[in-house]
Structures are given as structure tokens and as C-alpha cells.
Amino acid sequence: xxxxxxxxxxxxxxxxxxxLTAEEVIDLAKEKGTDEVAKKVDVVTTGTFAPMxxxxxxxNFGHSEPPIKMSKVWLNxxxxxxxxxxxxxxxxxxxxxxxxxxxxxxxxxxxxxxxGKRIKLHATAYAxxxxxxxxxxxxxxxxxxxxxxxxxxxxxxxxxxxxxxSSDKILHTYMGILLPRFGNVTYCSAGQLSPLLNDPCYxxxxxxxxxxxxxxxxxxxxxxxxxNPIRERADNGIPLGPAGTLALIGDIKGMNRxxxxxxxxxxYGVSLAVGIGIPIPVLxxxxxxxxxxxxxxxxxxxxxxxxxxRSRPAIGRFSYAQLKSGQIEIEGKKVPAAPLSxxxxxxxxxxxxxxxxxxxxxxxxxxxxxxxxxxxxxxxxVKEE
Amino acid sequence: xxKRRIVLxxxxxxVERPIIYRLSKDYDLVMNILxxxxxxxxxxxxxxxxxxxxxxxxxxxKYLKESGVEVESMAQDIKLREEDxxxxxxxxxxxxxxxxxxxxxxxxxxxxxxxxxxxxHCIPACPYRVIxxxx
Ligand code: SF4
Ligand code: SF4
Numbered sequence: 118x119x120x121x122x123x124x125x126x127x128x129x130x131x132x133x134x135x136x137l138t139a140e141e142v143i144d145l146a147k148e149k150g151t152d153e154v155a156k157k158v159d160v161v162t163t164g165t166f167a168p169m170x171x172x173x174x175x176x177n178f179g180h181s182e183p184p185i186k187m188s189k190v191w192l193n194x195x196x197x198x199x200x201x202x203x204x205x206x207x208x209x210x211x212x213x214x215x216x217x218x219x220x221x222x223x224x225x226x227x228x229x230x231x232x233g234k235r236i237k238l239h240a241t242a243y244a245x246x247x248x249x250x251x252x253x254x255x256x257x258x259x260x261x262x263x264x265x266x267x268x269x270x271x272x273x274x275x276x277x278x279x280x281x282x283s284s285d286k287i288l289h290t291y292m293g294i295l296l297p298r299f300g301n302v303t304y305c306s307a308g309q310l311s312p313l314l315n316d317p318c319y320x321x322x323x324x325x326x327x328x329x330x331x332x333x334x335x336x337x338x339x340x341x342x343x344x345n346p347i348r349e350r351a352d353n354g355i356p357l358g359p360a361g362t363l364a365l366i367g368d369i370k371g372m373n374r375x376x377x378x379x380x381x382x383x384x385y386g387v388s389l390a391v392g393i394g395i396p397i398p399v400l401x402x403x404x405x406x407x408x409x410x411x412x413x414x415x416x417x418x419x420x421x422x423x424x425x426x427r428s429r430p431a432i433g434r435f436s437y438a439q440l441k442s443g444q445i446e447i448e449g450k451k452v453p454a455a456p457l458s459x460x461x462x463x464x465x466x467x468x469x470x471x472x473x474x475x476x477x478x479x480x481x482x483x484x485x486x487x488x489x490x491x492x493x494x495x496x497x498x499v500k501e502e
Numbered sequence: 503x504x505k506r507r508i509v510l511x512x513x514x515x516x517v518e519r520p521i522i523y524r525l526s527k528d529y530d531l532v533m534n535i536l537x538x539x540x541x542x543x544x545x546x547x548x549x550x551x552x553x554x555x556x557x558x559x560x561x562x563x564k565y566l567k568e569s570g571v572e573v574e575s576m577a578q579d580i581k582l583r584e585e586d587x588x589x590x591x592x593x594x595x596x597x598x599x600x601x602x603x604x605x606x607x608x609x610x611x612x613x614x615x616x617x618x619x620x621x622x623h624c625i626p627a628c629p630y631r632v633i634x635x636x637x
Contacts, residue, residue: 166588294627379630390629442606455592455604456590456592457590459591460589461589461608462588
């Protein structure tokens with residue numbers, strides 16, 4: 118029993134496609150088996166909402182009179198990178214305001230822009246014959262500028278290690294506030310709803326895949342940075358730690374603030390929480406097996422963040438079912454476990470995408486290029502020469 | 503048994519008097535001090551929960567007022583801006599009393615004000631700065 122993208126899209130157009138969320142399909146698989154899932158279901162929708170630091174926005178402001186070749190750009194006092202053509206810039210989600218520090222950064226700027234707020238643009242330049250202006254201060258908003266394209270080099274991590282702290286000090290990390298002496302554990306994945314955990318070997322998610330991004334439409338642009346498909350995997354194909362990643366692209370003009378939120382990690386920095394949903398076609402029984410994965414079948418390691426090294430020691434391995442119960446056991450001690458990733462929003466996203474597809478307005482795309490299954494994630498060595 | 507949460511402001515000259523001691527001794531009230539800011543020769547602030555009979559509580563509050571202590575009932579000290587909450591659950595990682603917890607069916611974060619100790623640990627733990635204190 119197998120289906121093609123064309124057949125599935127035909128059914129979507131006719132309003133006949135059977136679409137379930139990655140949560141709903143688990144129950145069907147448990148009751149009727151994955152062969153029934155392969156027969157009955159056309160598409161399974163996934164979702165995730167969490168801070169993803171490797172995100173940012175490409176902007177084109179248009180030309181002023183007289184024109185300027187912007188070489189330094191600030192948006193609401195957040196520095197943007199302008200080493201591109203005259204009025205293009207890229208602002209990273211983790212860049213912080215020169216005035217407000219960690220209270221405001223690139224992530225908050227993106228949230229404000231998408232919410233329709235007015236943004237202060239300040240730029241300086243060296244004057245040239247064709248671009249005589251040396252400085253500009255003005256206000257822009259989403260409608261006044263030409264392009265505002267989200268381009269996120271690394272999103273939607275396929276699994277992520279959980280964090281804890283064995284030391285006597287409180288730690289402020291990008292995994293949240295970690296209390297001393299194994300006072301808590303934080304984790305950051307939507308687990309059974311997470312996109313790349315429902316297509317662990319990247320059979321259907323590839324370059325060109327149309328997705329839900331920030332409340333609007335986006336695309337998978339490439340493999341994400343640090344893409345590490347060769348991570349150790351369980352028998353079900355699911356990586357046991359951080360593995361694949363996605364680079365995503367999409368016009369923020371169709372997005373909304375519910376799914377793009379500036380975030381501050383106290384004494385660490387700023388970020389952008391991104392809402393992502395990816396549809397997975399149930400092409401055959403293998404895909405039916407993958408999309409039926411449940412939290413109890415997905416494992417990750419808990420790392421000790423008190424060791425400030427790139428290879429932090431692992432304290433143990435736990436399933437998302439254990440983590441999501443709110444408590445795990447470390448060295449005989451019951452430790453509360455809390456998420457950083459919003460499962461409620463992940464659910465909302467998978468549900469929204471399901472409605473888009475069921476109503477016939479969102480068609481699936483066949484990837485134009487597969488994501489690599491072989492690349493490795495190399496460390497950076499410090500060399501003398 | 504009744505419970506009252508109150509904020510006490512002690513004038514400078516009252517900070518060193520054993521007012522709290524009298525409160526428990528003479529009015530038989532159980533006091534749970536939630537937060538204290540008392541420095542010698544400065545204005546002091548105390549947030550506490552009184553447990554006792556209604557009558558005893560009222561008597562105790564009267565005594566406090568007569569001693570020159572300003573008494574306010576505590577209302578909405580910790581505030582969670584519902585409309586901006588992402589329900590991520592990050593705040594639950596640091597809440598020592600279980601006042602903030604995840605409903606594991608709806609996956610929404612719930613704030614149970616009665617359990618809140620006003621420790622404010624949750625404020626810097628919320629990445630979206632949705633939790634505020636009105637202390
Ligand atoms: S103030 Fe303390 S006890 Fe109250 S909700 Fe926040 S962390 Fe929990
Ligand atoms: S950390 Fe903030 S946004 Fe997340 S659930 Fe708590 S209050 Fe809501």
C-alpha cells in the first residue's frame with residue numbers, strides 16, 4: 118500500500134484527504150496498527166514552538182532621497198548586519214540592544230515588526246558619488262519596507278539534550294535557570310509532535326518542503342547548521358540526542374506574533390521563539406510507522422550543565438514520557454522536570470496545519486533535494502598557527 | 503480557622519519593637535512570614551499569612567494598627583499576563599511551592615495564588631517576561 122504526493126494532493130484538493138495530527142495518529146496506530154494508518158491516513162501534521170537562537174530576518178528598506186549605502190544599521194537600537202547591497206540588512210535573533218541589553222534584542226524586534234509596530238531605523242555610511250548620504254534616522258513598519266524575510270539557519274532540532282546542574286551554584290543558561298544540586302531538569306522538544314522526530318530519516322522533509330512557519334507559510338531552505346544525522350539512533354530510527362536540523366525561510370508579512378516571540382534568558386541573552394509545523398505524507402507503511410511514534414519511544418540524555426565544556430557529562434537517558442510526567446529520578450532523588458518548549462502551542466500549530474490541509478488550501482510538496490544522512494558535526498579546534 | 507494575607511509596613515521607630523512576638527503570644531495567631539525587609543532604623547516591610555479564628559485575626563490587626571503599623575491586605579502580588587503567556591512551562595522549573603504548574607491534559611500553565619510564597623523566582627525564569635510582581 119503506497120501513495121504518491123500527486124495522489125495525496127488530488128485528495129486534498131477534493132477535500133477528501135484524511136489528515137491527523139501527530140498526536141491523534143498515535144491512538145489510531147495503537148488501536149488498529151500501522152498498516153491501518155498507512156491505508157487510512159494521507160497526512161500527519163506536526164508542530165513545535167520553542168526558542169531557536171539561530172533565526173533572523175533579511176530586510177530591504179527601499180531607497181531614501183538622497184540615497185545612502187548603509188554600512189552600519191540599527192533597528193530599535195539592535196545592530197543589524199549591513200555588509201550587503203545598499204539597503205539590505207540581516208538582523209539576528211540573538212543580537213542585543215545597545216541601550217536595553219538583554220531586555221530587548223533581535224527576537225523582540227522581529228516580534229514587534231510582525232505585530233505591525235513602528236520601528237526606529239538608524240543607519241550610517243561613508244558617502245560615495247552615487248550614494249551621497251552619510252546618515253539616516255527614520256521609522257519603518259512591515260508595510261513600508263520591501264522585503265522582510267525570515268531566514269533561520271538552524272531551527273527544529275531533531276531531539277535535544279535535557280539539562281540539569283550538579284553544582285552548588287544556580288546556573289543561568291539557554292536551557293533556563295538550573296537550580297543547584299539537581300534541583301531541576303529542563304528539556305526542550307515537542308517530543309511526539311516534533312517535526313523531525315516523525316520523519317527521522319528525512320524521507321519527506323527536504324529542501325523545498327512547504328511548512329507552517331510563524332503562523333504563515335514557509336519553506337525548508339536547506340539542511341540546518343550543525344545538522345548531525347549520524348547521531349546514535351534507537352531501533353525505531355529516532356536519534357538519542359540532538360541530530361538533524363533545518364534551515365527555514367518565509368515571508369513574515371503573512372506571519373503573526375502568536376508564533377514569533379522575542380525571548381530573554383536571564384543572564385544568558387535573547388532569542389526568538391518560533392512556531393513551526395510540518396506536514397508529513399503517509400506514503401507507505403514505513404512512514405506510517407514513523408509518524409506513529411509516541412513520547413515513550415523517544416529518548417534523550419540529561420546533561421550536567423555545571424561542566425562548561427562542549428562535551429558535558431551525561432547523567433542518564435530518559436524518555437519524553439518520563440520527562441513530561443514532570444518528575445524523573447537522578448541518583449535516587451526525585452527531580453522536577455520542566456519544558457522550555459510549549460506543548461500547548463505545538464498542539465495548536467499541528468491542529469491549524471491540519472485545518473489548512475483539510476480545507477484544501479495547503480498542498481504538499483515533494484522535496485527537490487533530500488537532506489544529507491551522512492554529514493558530521495565537527496568541533497572547532499583551537500590552533501596556534 | 504481563617505487565613506489572611508497581609509502586607510505590613512513598620513515605621514522607622516517601630517522596627518525594633520517585638521510586635522510580631524505579641525501578635526502570636528497575645529492573639530494566638532499562627533504566622534507564616536512570606537517575605538521580610540527589615541533593616542535597623544529603616545522602614546520595614548513584611549508579607550505574611552495569618553491563621554487563626556476570625557475574631558483573633560481582627561483583634562490582632564487592630565493591635566497592629568494601634569501600634570502604628572500600616573496594614574494592607576495583600577492582593578495580586580504576583581501577576582501572570584494570561585494573554586501573553588505561551589504556556590511553555592519554563593516558570594514551573596523554579597517554582598518551589600507548586601503554585602505554578604502544568605496541567606498535563608491541556609498543557610496549560612496554571613497559577614494557584616493560594617500556594618504562592620511570593621519568592622519571585624519565576625519572574626526571571628519566564629523568557630517572555632509575562633510574570634510581574636506588584637510588591
Ligand atoms: S513567586 Fe515563587 S512561589 Fe510564587 S509563583 Fe513565583 S516561583 Fe512560585
Ligand atoms: S514561563 Fe512565562 S510564558 Fe512560559 S508558561 Fe510561565 S508565564 Fe507562561
